[in-house]
Amino acid sequence: MVLPPPGPHRAALITGASSGIGAEIARQLSRRGHHVVLVARRTEQLAELAEQLNGPSSVVGADLSNPADRAALPDRVSALGLEIDILVNNAGVATAGPVAAADPAAEVTVVEVDVAAVVDLCTRFVAGMVARRRGAVLNVASVGAYGPLPGQAVYGAAKAFVLSYTWALREELKPSGITVTAVCPGPVDTGFADALGLSMAEVGAALPKPLWLPADAVAKIAVDGLAAGKPVVVPGRLNRAAAVANYLTPRRLLLPVLARSHPSLKKK
Structure with missing residues (x-):
């Protein structure tokens, strides 16, 4: 199993x-000679x-939380005269905080974008x-897929779904x-903290600096793993260790620690 070669259409x-x-x-795949179809709301x-990008590309605006926008994508791609040989499901949103105080619409949006x-x-x-x-197919999950995540219950469960779905x-x-490959990054500074209403100082206290990797490094590891036919890629040795620990530690021991350390659950 290898990455399909680029070609006309x-x-x-x-x-x-x-x-x-x-x-x-997108940059990684473009450098490999692939026509990239860029999809997002913005x-x-x-x-x-x-x-x-040096190579060919197409821009397609779509809201992945909207089933109608998702359903229209194949026809919009066909109208460009293209066939999709590589699918990268990277779009993701997250929420943070206790479920009891959550906005139902925001929680369901996480399920729509990250799962549906x-x-x-x-x-x-x-x-x-x-x-x-x-x-x-490359599906972007998370190290958080390896166990429940108090403080981000929906996000952790969504990424666990992605990992299980990818294996199957x-x-x-x-x-x-x-x-088919799942990439499970640890913390990456992509603006998620701001979107969650948390400061980088708060997030950094719960996730030590050695766990963090830049987005370009994660992307290269992910595409290299897909090209090599790997089932799961966890960028970074410390993140791989964290994933194993998260998976193997008894829940009765792990969950109280995670709940105490998650910045969104700490009392102000």
């Missing part, structure tokens, strides 16, 4: 490509990224890959020669 579709890991994955940022969009787009684009007997999809697609 072939493309890689990257969701959440307007910034952070998604933008860096089309101005997508256009800026497209201008920076992954299932929706895989279901829509994988069938064509199977018919052509070539393709690759990979096994199903083996006979077709299609590779």
